[in-house]
Amino acid sequence: MHMYFEKTFYLSAFLLLASVQPFYAETPPSVKEPAGYSIKKSDAGLWEISVDIAVQDEADEAFFDQFAKRMENTSKLIWEMTQGQFYIKEIKISDKCSDGRIIIKKGAKDWDILAGPNAMGGTGATCYESNTTNWYVYAAGRPPTIILTHELLHGIFKFKDENSCACIMRGTQIEGREINKICDDTGHKETGKSCWKRLLDRYDGLKYPDPAYKAGSQPPPMNTVKKHNKEFNDKKENILNKKLYLEMAGIQHLDTGDYEKALKSFQEILKLEAGEPAAWYNIACTYALMNRQKEALEAIEKAIKNGFDDIEWLGEDPDFAQLRQTPEFRKLLNRDK
Ligand SMILES: [Zn+2]
Ligand SMILES: [Zn+2]
Structure with missing residues (x-):
């Protein structure tokens, strides 16, 4: 979810x-x-x-x-x-x-x-x-x-x-x-x-x-x-605020079933911060809901590699109800990094 x-x-x-x-x-x-x-x-x-x-x-x-x-x-x-x-x-x-x-x-x-x-x-x-x-x-x-x-x-x-x-x-x-x-x-x-x-x-x-x-x-x-810092670190502030906006937008699209637009928003986040795990996770959710299982699995893998660490939640997330039945999903969760 x-x-x-x-x-x-x-x-x-x-x-x-x-x-x-x-x-x-x-x-x-x-x-x-x-x-x-x-x-x-x-x-x-x-x-x-x-x-x-x-x-x-x-x-x-x-x-x-x-x-x-x-x-x-x-x-x-x-x-x-x-x-x-x-x-x-x-x-x-x-x-x-x-x-x-x-x-x-x-x-x-x-x-x-x-x-x-x-x-x-x-x-x-x-x-x-x-x-x-x-x-x-x-x-x-x-x-x-x-x-x-x-x-x-x-x-x-x-x-x-x-x-x-x-x-x-x-x-x-x-x-x-x-x-x-x-x-x-x-x-x-x-x-x-x-x-x-x-x-x-x-x-x-x-x-x-x-x-x-x-x-x-x-x-x-x-x-x-x-x-107390002497100078503003504007660049990072800008990136974080943009990420936040894109994530909000992407999840709204996801919730209204506009999957293509959702994907676009999450992919924009990856342009701002390569490998951002939440963006990869949300991409995985989107692909799973589109029933594009192979891409969903690849995205989960990317999320885990980059810091997604709630493996328990992967086993419960309703977005993956279908995907969870596949042997590939089980294999992914049990693999040693
Ligand atoms: Zn809360
Ligand atoms: Zn409680």
Whole structure:
């Protein structure tokens, strides 16, 4: 379900995950790890997240501090939701550039990509390329902690939107929802796996429930490294914003069944950034929906080679329902890289 582009602020309804048993390689193929983000297990058994943040405008000290505060709150929420097993150890925040995993535009109104039918309000955020090692979050200057955290979890935990379960991954805004937790089998109402189940499958040694966790405890303090750039890095900003626009356009075409136009948009992304894994993945979805199986398989292969790393999702994505029946598809997933 070509999921890379999604908005928290005005979420359209997503398809329910098809009720299929995932099958995928025991050992997913290894992929490159682009800079700007890491998650490492400490000797004390905690998973420590480091993430680079880029402000596409000029930012003063006060802006850096207010955003660092948001990230501290995000760390607290992640700590609480994972029962004291994950937290944000460090952020590096820079201005006048796009070199980060969280990319901020201080005022969303002057963010030209936001014009048009997909326009987002001043507090929104979006996760792109969420099933790849290249994921990044676009955010306006003051995203609420809950939205910022939701988008980060798409990237770092490969969580899906869970539109009807009581969970932070519930995409739609509903009164009285319980959003500050990760759903387990009891709270999970969608088909497919609960978010806790996905997490437990992904991280060796993770516990749920964790008997060592004390409710109300705090994560270790977050370190902040700040950098004020002298010059704008305009070129990269331009490319990212164009990519975003093309991806939105391509997925709209895909959703309305205009496959030729969708292909064109995704191929344009590859001209801006050769090998972009989400573009290859979306091309694979498009070919699969056009029933052009050979081209779909080749595109999946390209996506994996370039950083698509959610092999589990390949086994569940409804776009590949037909393709999944073929021996070539199974072979592709089980191949060692
Ligand atoms: Zn979402
Ligand atoms: Zn959930």
